[in-house]
Every structure is written in structure tokens, then in C-alpha cells.
Amino acid sequence: MKIYNFKGGFHPADHKELSAGKKERELPLLPKYTVILRQNVGSAPELCVKKGDIVKKGTLIAKEGAGLSVPLHSPVSGRVGDTVLVPGPNAGMVEAVEILTDREEQVWDTSLPPIPDWRDTPVKILKQRILDGGVTGMGGAAFPTHIKLSPPPEKIVDTLILNGAECEPYLTSDDTLMRNHARAVLVGGAICAKILGITEIYVGIEENKPEAIQSVEQASWGIPGVNITVKALPVKYPQGGEKQLIYALTGRKVIVGALPMDVGCVVINVGSCYAIWDAVLNGHPLVERITTVTGTPVVDPGNYWIPIGAPLSAVLENAGGVKADSRTGKIIFGGPMMGFAQYSLDVPVSKNTSGILLLEESEVAQFTGGPCLSCGRCVEHCPMQLPVSTLSKACKNERYDIALQKHVLACLECGVCSSVCPARRPNVQHFRKAKTELKELSWKEKNKQK
Amino acid sequence: MVAALIAAELLMTGLIIGIIGLFLGCVIGIVVLFFSVKSDDRIERITELLPGANCGGCGYAGCGDFARAIVEDGADVTGCVACNEASAKEIGEILGKEFAAREKKVAVVYCSGDRDRAIHCAEYNGLSDCRAAAAYAGGGKGCRYGCVGMGTCARNCPFGAIEIRNGLAIVHPDLCVGCGKCVELCPRKLIHLVPADSKAHIYCNSLEKTVVKRKVCKAGCIGCKKCVKAFPDLFNAAGGLVRVVEPEKLTGEDLEKIACPVHVLHLVEEDFPAWQKREKTQEPEAEKEKNI
Numbered sequence: 001m002k003i004y005n006f007k008g009g010f011h012p013a014d015h016k017e018l019s020a021g022k023k024e025r026e027l028p029l030l031p032k033y034t035v036i037l038r039q040n041v042g043s044a045p046e047l048c049v050k051k052g053d054i055v056k057k058g059t060l061i062a063k064e065g066a067g068l069s070v071p072l073h074s075p076v077s078g079r080v081g082d083t084v085l086v087p088g089p090n091a092g093m094v095e096a097v098e099i100l101t102d103r104e105e106q107v108w109d110t111s112l113p114p115i116p117d118w119r120d121t122p123v124k125i126l127k128q129r130i131l132d133g134g135v136t137g138m139g140g141a142a143f144p145t146h147i148k149l150s151p152p153p154e155k156i157v158d159t160l161i162l163n164g165a166e167c168e169p170y171l172t173s174d175d176t177l178m179r180n181h182a183r184a185v186l187v188g189g190a191i192c193a194k195i196l197g198i199t200e201i202y203v204g205i206e207e208n209k210p211e212a213i214q215s216v217e218q219a220s221w222g223i224p225g226v227n228i229t230v231k232a233l234p235v236k237y238p239q240g241g242e243k244q245l246i247y248a249l250t251g252r253k254v255i256v257g258a259l260p261m262d263v264g265c266v267v268i269n270v271g272s273c274y275a276i277w278d279a280v281l282n283g284h285p286l287v288e289r290i291t292t293v294t295g296t297p298v299v300d301p302g303n304y305w306i307p308i309g310a311p312l313s314a315v316l317e318n319a320g321g322v323k324a325d326s327r328t329g330k331i332i333f334g335g336p337m338m339g340f341a342q343y344s345l346d347v348p349v350s351k352n353t354s355g356i357l358l359l360e361e362s363e364v365a366q367f368t369g370g371p372c373l374s375c376g377r378c379v380e381h382c383p384m385q386l387p388v389s390t391l392s393k394a395c396k397n398e399r400y401d402i403a404l405q406k407h408v409l410a411c412l413e414c415g416v417c418s419s420v421c422p423a424r425r426p427n428v429q430h431f432r433k434a435k436t437e438l439k440e441l442s443w444k445e446k447n448k449q450k
Numbered sequence: 451m452v453a454a455l456i457a458a459e460l461l462m463t464g465l466i467i468g469i470i471g472l473f474l475g476c477v478i479g480i481v482v483l484f485f486s487v488k489s490d491d492r493i494e495r496i497t498e499l500l501p502g503a504n505c506g507g508c509g510y511a512g513c514g515d516f517a518r519a520i521v522e523d524g525a526d527v528t529g530c531v532a533c534n535e536a537s538a539k540e541i542g543e544i545l546g547k548e549f550a551a552r553e554k555k556v557a558v559v560y561c562s563g564d565r566d567r568a569i570h571c572a573e574y575n576g577l578s579d580c581r582a583a584a585a586y587a588g589g590g591k592g593c594r595y596g597c598v599g600m601g602t603c604a605r606n607c608p609f610g611a612i613e614i615r616n617g618l619a620i621v622h623p624d625l626c627v628g629c630g631k632c633v634e635l636c637p638r639k640l641i642h643l644v645p646a647d648s649k650a651h652i653y654c655n656s657l658e659k660t661v662v663k664r665k666v667c668k669a670g671c672i673g674c675k676k677c678v679k680a681f682p683d684l685f686n687a688a689g690g691l692v693r694v695v696e697p698e699k700l701t702g703e704d705l706e707k708i709a710c711p712v713h714v715l716h717l718v719e720e721d722f723p724a725w726q727k728r729e730k731t732q733e734p735e736a737e738k739e740k741n742i
Contacts, residue, residue: 085662091572091587092594343572343590367575426577433582 004251006244008383009236010416014169014208019294022302024176027318029106033075033309034086034096039350040136041143042068047097053080058109058285061097070134070144073285074099075307077106087344089333089353096348099309112283119225123195126280133279134286138271139163140334142352145272149195155261157196161249162189164205164212164270165233165240168335171355173292174270176303178205178212181274182219188273190226191280196266202249203230206239237337238414242267244383256410286351293319295358297326306349313345315356322358329361337415370423378417378427384410388417388427395430400441403434493517496541501532503608507629528552532627554646555628557621561597561640562653562714564618567669568596584637592666595638595656603632603641620721648697650705652715660690669714677708677715
């Protein structure tokens with residue numbers, strides 16, 4: 001099969017050796033977990049427990065809300081505490097519920113029975129289970145997975161793509177999952193394929209993870225009923241972008257404004273596949289995830305199974321802490337390219353925290369934002385082939401009409417343009433602002449028409 | 451002989467050009483006679499009387515368009531927030547109409563968390579623009595209701611009435627005309643239009659609980675309701691935040707009597723010591739002369 005090479009992109013130093021190939025570890029039980037209520041794209045779930053209630057690990061604590069939403073479960077056994085405001089991973093204060101673990105024994109809630117014979121189970125029940133398990137996209141966007149698996153009937157889906165590219169530098173959590181739990185990941189993928197009614201599964205993995213490729217290839221032989229093809233992709237950021245991955249594996253181009261479904265593809269992260277496997281075969285909802293804790297200042301970088309709601313400070317303490325002779329300049333949730341810098345150590349881990357990255361002060365570049373040199377490096381590297389320099393100037397001068405005309409909405413905010421820019425222009429922030437402004441404008445126009 | 455020839459040639463050239471010019475002039479004259487668009491000189495005169503800032507507060511595309519609307523569509527001149535009474539009267543005279551006086555309004559920023567008083571919990575390193583910051587995290591200030599302080603309102607104010615002082619936007623009431631542009635632009639929605647004769651306000655917009663508020667700002671309204679107890683008619687308490695209902699009725703003596711413990715209720719004048727006021731009012735006049 002041919003591998004297509006998408007235009008643009010670049011390969012930053014990936015530093016994956018810090019955490020790759022290490023044994024995955026678990027955090028000790030913490031006295032308190034603060035679980036953020038809205039961990040998914042869409043509406044927040046509604047809290048259905050009150051203060052003082054006893055919950056087990058995996059007990060439902062918030063029912064799915066209206067529209068796009070997934071339920072939320074308790075990460076540990078304990079008592080429900082107050083509803084508090086905590087600093088959220090995307091900045092700003094967000095609502096969270098406390099779970100206190102002072103005396104209870106750690107046991108799983110058994111209200112979701114395991115479904116070992118998923119092959120003979122109706123699709124409807126499987127889909128309901130994925131919803132009940134609170135599974136969201138675990139690559140970063142936290143889009144509810146059950147919605148992804150319910151394409152409208154007029155869209156014909158023929159290919160399921162498992163995203164194991166993990167193109168973000170530093171992160172190795174998907175790599176670890178594929179190395180050590182390849183079978184679980186692929187069974188999760190097979191369940192998705194059954195729900196979609198297809199047999200063709202592609203697994204896209206970047207070439208710099210040979211162990212993961214080998215492990216997934218071996219595991220793929222033992223799964224009947226589906227046709228799994230493992231593909232090694234060239235090492236290039238953003239290979240794991242949905243549109244780039246579809247193009248690399250199938251040669252189909254998702255045009256601006258279209259969805260992967262329009263070209264017959266559904267892309268699911270390998271982390272989500274593992275969560276689906278866990279929810280269906282073990283009856284365990286998504287309450288903990290594998291997260292890479294890494295960076296030069298970290299004493300013992302590696303991959304940790306972290307219950308959602310564990311505060312950042314506790315995670316860092318248990319990852320061996322920070323080296324005494326280092327000065328941490330930045331803490332990022334996610335990877336260095338698309339992640340969010342944090343300002344507080346109280347931020348809890350949520351369902352989409354794929355990595356916790358600490359950067360040395362000397363590694364952090366401060367924003368300066370000089371004038372554009374019109375060198376065209378950003379245009380050359382943009383994986384969406386946008387005229388970045390023109391767009392950035394248009395946005396700076398608040399000409400959002402020009403920005404819209406030149407498809408600013410197609411920007412996937414991968415950050416390539418900003419990192420190759422010799423003038424260090426904050427292009428992504430410009431585009432993000434333009435997107436919000438355009439949304440507001442269209443909303444205003446809609447109101448006017450009414 | 452040669453000289454006479456050249457002179458005749460020059461004369462001829464002049465004559466031909468003159469005749470062509472005369473002919474074209476006549477054509478233009480005829481075209482103007484038949485195809486001229488009748489323009490109302492009143493529109494031009496009214497445009498000159500309008501402030502010319504093109505702020506868009508009236509809802510039309512600039513002052514010229516508004517002047518056209520006044521003459522042709524019968525728009526009310528009070529729609530212009532920046533037009534002073536004398537100009538309004540003159541416009542009325544031009545049209546032979548009388549316009550009712552408009553209540554003048556000014557903008558006020560309901561926040562007193564400047565760099566010394568509001569606590570910064572993060573270092574913001576990005577575009578220096580309130581709206582861009584709001585799309586990310588809202589800057590480094592801990593309060594999520596307070597002024598971001600990056601001056602989007604000040605940069606966009608057509609009258610130069612907003613000043614960023616120590617990381618806080620302050621509206622100069624004598625320069626502000628109440629066009630409402632800043633009200634729309636502020637991502638935190640904390641600029642409000644109030645009657646121009648307001649004397650005091652509660653400079654806080656946080657709906658947070660008092661405990662949370664005190665953690666992030668030394669100048670947040672703590673909801674002690676001291677002011678409400680003293681003047682129940684003039685204040686409106688809603689949870690942890692008190693608002694002045696009739697800011698024009700408060701006097702300096704009243705405030706002394708209340709003695710707001712966090713000094714979040716204070717006079718408008720307090721932000722503008724006499725020397726500063728004088729300096730500021732001189733500025734636009736100088737600018738006006740330049741424009742002429």
C-alpha cells in the first residue's frame with residue numbers, strides 16, 4: 001500500500017527517549033481528587049450525587065447532559081466532597097467535584113457488567129456501553145466517541161483509522177499503550193469497526209516507534225473478523241492530525257469545512273480504543289488514563305496511570321519530583337506544540353491530558369512578535385497549505401473578512417507556523433482570535449436576521 | 451521669414467487646442483445640464499456640524515451617512531451620541547425642526563483592580579490585546595471578571611477618552627461621549643453607560659463569592675452592605691455585589707458617611723486629580739485645531 005506524504009509539516013527534536021520504553025507505573029492513592037465536571041467537548045454532565053455520598057471506583061457521579069455530552073464517573077472509592085472551583089487545564093476557573101478517600105477500600109463499581117461476547121452483542125448495546133463508559137477522544141480534543149461512531153446514514157464509512165502517530169514531541173503515552181497493550185487497543189478498534197459495520201482497519205504509527213509497530217503487527221494476527229493493516233508513517237509533525245493522517249493512509253483529501261466522514265473515514269485515537277476495550281470487556285468506565293510525565297527537570301520521567309482528578313502537584317511529587325538544580329520555566333498539559341501552559345499546581349488531570357511536560361527555563365522562548373519578514377517559511381510548512389503570512393497580517397489589522405476569505409477557519413492550530421517563524425510571530429494566537437471574532441460576527445448576524 | 455512661419459504655427463496650435471477645449475467644455479456643460487444628480491447642500495452642512503469621528507454609535511456608516519439619514523429619512527439628531535447641544539440646535543435650524551435634548555451618557559469601567567490591587571496569578575506571554583487574551587485565558591489577572599488591562603478599548607476609542615493607568619482602563623468622563631464602542635468591545639463586559647452627571651460608582655464587577663474575590667483582588671466589593679444600610683434607596687444589593695441605582699444623587703458627604711471599607715465605592719472625580727483633568731481637556735482642543 002502506498003503511503004502518501006502530506007505537504008508541509010516539519011520534524012522538531014522529539015525528545016521521546018526521556019520517557020519511551022519505561023515500565024508504566026501507577027500513582028499511590030491520594031487523599032483528595034478534584035474531578036472537573038466538563039471534561040468533554042459539548043455540554044457538561046449534570047451532577048447526580050450529593051455531598052457525603054459514598055461512591056466506589058467507577059460509580060456514576062454525573063449523568064450526561066443535553067446534546068453533545070458524556071457521563072462522568074468517580075476515579076476512586078470514597079466520599080463525595082464539596083463542589084469547588086479549580087483552575088482548569090485550558091485556563092480559567094472551572095467547576096469540579098471533590099472525592100475524598102479517607103477510609104474506604106478501593107473497589108470497582110459493578111453496575112456496568114462486562115460484555116465478554118461482544119461479537120454477538122447488538123450494536124446498539126455496544127454503543128450505549130461506550131456512552132455509559134464516558135469515553136471521549138483521548139488525543140487532546142475530548143470529543144465524545146459515541147458521536148464519532150454514529151455517522152448519519154447518508155454518509156458511507158468504509159475505513160476505520162486508529163491514530164497511533166503520536167507526532168507531538170516528548171509524548172510517549174500512546175507508544176506505551178501500543179507496546180504493552182496492543183491486543184486491547186486492537187480489540188477496542190474491532191469493537192468500533194463492528195459498530196460501524198465495516199472490516200477495514202488501518203493503524204497509522206510513526207516510524208520512530210518500531211517496538212510499537214512490531215507489537216501491534218503481532219497482535220493483529222490474533223483478531224478474527226477484521227482486516228487490520230499496520231502502516232509505518234514518516235516522522236513528521238503533524239502526522240497525527242486527523243486530515244493529515246487520512247491523507248497519509250488513504251490518499252483521500254478532506255476539504256475545508258468537510259468532516260472525515262465525508263470521505264468515508266473515522267479516526268479514533270489508540271488511547272480511546274483502549275478505553276473502549278476496558279469499558280466493554282471489563283465494565284470499567286473511563287476513570288484513569290496513561291499520561292506521560294516528562295521533561296528535563298523531572299527526576300523520573302515516564303508513563304503513569306493517573307486517575308482523573310489527581311492534582312498536578314501530587315502527580316509531580318510521585319513522579320520523583322523536580323531536580324534540585326533545575327529551574328522549571330513552564331509546565332504544559334499536552335505536548336509542546338499544542339499543549340496549554342499551566343499557572344497553578346492545583347490543576348487536575350482530566351480525560352484528555354496526554355502528557356505533563358516540564359521545560360527548563362533555558363528551553364522556554366519568550367514571545368516577542370516582531371514584524372513579518374515575508375520569508376514564506378510558514379507558508380511552506382503549513383500542513384493545511386494556508387497563506388499564513390497574509391492571514392497573520394490580516395488578523396493583526398483586524399481584517400477578519402480577508403481572513404475568512406483565505407480560510408482561517410481551516411487552521412488546525414498545530415503551531416508549525418509559529419515555531420518555524422524567524423520573527424517569532426504569534427500566528428496561532430492571531431488565528432484563534434480571528435476564529436472567535438468570526439464566530440461572534442456570524443452569531444450577531446444571525447440574531448439580526450431574527 | 452522662418453520666424454514668421456514658426457509664429458503662425460504656434461498660433462495655429464493654440465487656436466486648435468482652444469477650439470477643442472471650447473467644444474469639450476460645451477459637451478460637459480450639456481451633460482451636467484441633463485445628467486446632474488441633485489445634491490442637498492444641507493447634508494454637507496450637517497456633516498460639518500457632526501463630530502466627524504465616524505464612531506458608528508448612531509448605527510449608520512459614519513457621520514456623512516448619518517447626515518444623509520437626518521435629511522432624507524428623518525432620523526433624529528439625538529441618535530448621535532457625540533453631538534453637543536449647540537450643534538444639535540444649529541442642525542435643527544437648518545432643517546427647521548426642533549430636537550429634544552438628549553440625556554448625555556458616559557462609559558464607566560466597573561473595576562478598580564489595577565496592577566497594585568489585583569493579584570496576578572499567571573504570567574501572560576502573548577498578544578497584547580484583551581480580546582486575544584480572552585480567547586486564551588484572559589491574561590494574568592486572577593479575577594475572571596476584572597479588567598484585562600491590555601487596552602483594546604483605549605485603542606479603539608474614537609475620542610481618546612480611555613486611558614490605561616497601571617493596568618486598568620479608566621474613562622475620562624469629560625472626553626467620553628457615550629458612543630458605546632468600548633461597551634461592545636470589552637471581552638469581560640464590564641464597561642457600562644451611565645448618566646453623565648453620575649458622581650460615584652462601585653468599581654467592581656465580580657459576581658464571585660467574597661472569599662474567592664478577596665483572594666484575587668484587594669479592591670473587590672466584599673458585599674458588607676454598609677452602603678445599603680445607610681442609603682437603602684440608592685443601592686441595590688445582589689449577592690456579593692452591590693450596585694449604585696441612582697449614581698447622580700450620591701454626594702461626597704454621603705460617601706464619607708458610608709466609608710466603604712475596601713474603598714471600592716468612590717467618587718468619579720477621585721480618579722482625576724485637578725492637574726490631570728486640565729491636561730487632558732487641553733489635548734483634544736489642540737487636536738481639533740490640527741484637523742482644521
